[in-house]
Amino acid sequence: xxxxxxxxxxxxxxSDMRTPKYKRILLKLSGExxxxxxxxxxxxxxxxxxxxEIKSIHDLGVQIGIVIGGGNIYRGVSDSxxxxxxxxxxxxxxxxxxxxxxxxxxxxEHEGLLTRLISAIRMEVIAEPFIRRRAVRHLEKDRIxxxxxxxxNPYFTTDTAAALRAVEIEADVIIKGTRVDGVYDSDPEKNPxxxxxxxxxxxxxxxxxxxxxxxxxxxxxxENKLPILVFNMNTPGNLKRLMMGEExxxxxxxxxxxx
Numbered sequence: 001x002x003x004x005x006x007x008x009x010x011x012x013x014x015s016d017m018r019t020p021k022y023k024r025i026l027l028k029l030s031g032e033x034x035x036x037x038x039x040x041x042x043x044x045x046x047x048x049x050x051x052x053e054i055k056s057i058h059d060l061g062v063q064i065g066i067v068i069g070g071g072n073i074y075r076g077v078s079d080s081x082x083x084x085x086x087x088x089x090x091x092x093x094x095x096x097x098x099x100x101x102x103x104x105x106x107x108x109e110h111e112g113l114l115t116r117l118i119s120a121i122r123m124e125v126i127a128e129p130f131i132r133r134r135a136v137r138h139l140e141k142d143r144i145x146x147x148x149x150x151x152x153n154p155y156f157t158t159d160t161a162a163a164l165r166a167v168e169i170e171a172d173v174i175i176k177g178t179r180v181d182g183v184y185d186s187d188p189e190k191n192p193x194x195x196x197x198x199x200x201x202x203x204x205x206x207x208x209x210x211x212x213x214x215x216x217x218x219x220x221x222x223e224n225k226l227p228i229l230v231f232n233m234n235t236p237g238n239l240k241r242l243m244m245g246e247e248x249x250x251x252x253x254x255x256x257x258x259x
Contacts, residue, residue: 021245024063024139026166027054028159028176028213031069031100033233040072042103046234050177051107053239054144058113062243063139065169066146067162068104070096090154094121097158101148102126114143120152120161132168139169159213163220174226175242176213177233182250183212199251212252221252228252 029050036043058064073096074089084092098119105115116138119127127148128134138145150161166174184194185208202222205212212218212230221228231238231249242248 018244020057020060020062020243022062022172022243024065024169024171025057025243026065026067026162026169026171026174027239028162028174029066029068029104029233030178031071031073031096033072033177033179034068034100034103035072038072042072042100047103047107049236050233051104051111051113053233053236054108055111055113056237056240057243058142058144060240060243061142063142064144065135065139065165065171066101066104066144067150067158067165068097068100068146068148069158070094070098070100072096073099087154090156094149094152097150098123098127098148101146105146108144114141115146116143117146117148120147120149135165136169145169156216157214159217160220163213163217163226166226167220167224171226174221174228175239176228176230177239178230179232179234181232181235181248183210183230183252185210187211197250198247199253201255202252205252218252222254225254 034042034046036046054064054066070093074092101117105117108115117127118130118135120130122129130147130152135145147161147165150156150158151164162174162176180188182196182198183200183205184196186194188194188196200210202218205218206215212228213221229242229249229251231242233239238248
């Protein structure tokens with residue numbers, strides 16, 4: 001207010017007035033993505049980059065749940081000795097996801113973020129057991145929730161775990177971070193002529209047998225009308241641009257918009 005009694009309003013800059021497109025998301029990361037240029041294990045540079053990208057959208061007010069795979073540590077029974085059965089191999093894979101989850105949790109906390117690690121397998125010394133209402137409450141308190149150990153059951157992938165947790169926490173969307181910038185009609189790392197889809201339906205993904213998520217995860221998303229956004233997580237700033245509604249990557253939905 002001026003000395004004359006006039007009232008002045010100070011408006012924020014345009015960038016400050018922008019709000020994210022999504023309020024609550026489930027971010028799915030592959031374990032292999034954490035390897036960087038390594039043959040196995042965790043690249044600390046990738047871990048730091050990912051934690052900074054996640055912080056950038058948390059600062060916008062986005063509530064974030066995360067599911068991460070374990071393929072950088074254990075790829076499953078097909079790469080193990082013949083003496084390891086499928087169920088045991090899947091349990092080993094679940095433990096691998098928890099190793100990655102702990103690493104990501106530490107990296108996020110180094111960025112000053114509050115986190116909670118929730119495990120589908122009970123191990124209270126390092127993680128909370130999965131209780132849906134508690135997980136949602138953490139999100140409402142702006143804590144980043146990392147879901148480890150998949151679904152806790154063998155024969156289910158972390159893709160299915162991501163779809164299941166996304167539905168349970170009532171996420172607006174699943175964000176799948178990959179090494180390529182969307183869904184293609186063939187592997188773009190092997191075929192330079194591969195065509196990217198800006199949008200595609202769940203049914204087309206299933207009919208074309210595209211490597212987006214496994215069939216169970218796609219079906220679960222379709223039944224619950226939960227969109228999937230597939231994008232390149234390794235491009236700095238991509239995650240934030242996606243949250244602000246920019247057309248990045250590929251959107252998987254029930255129907256493709258007709259222009």
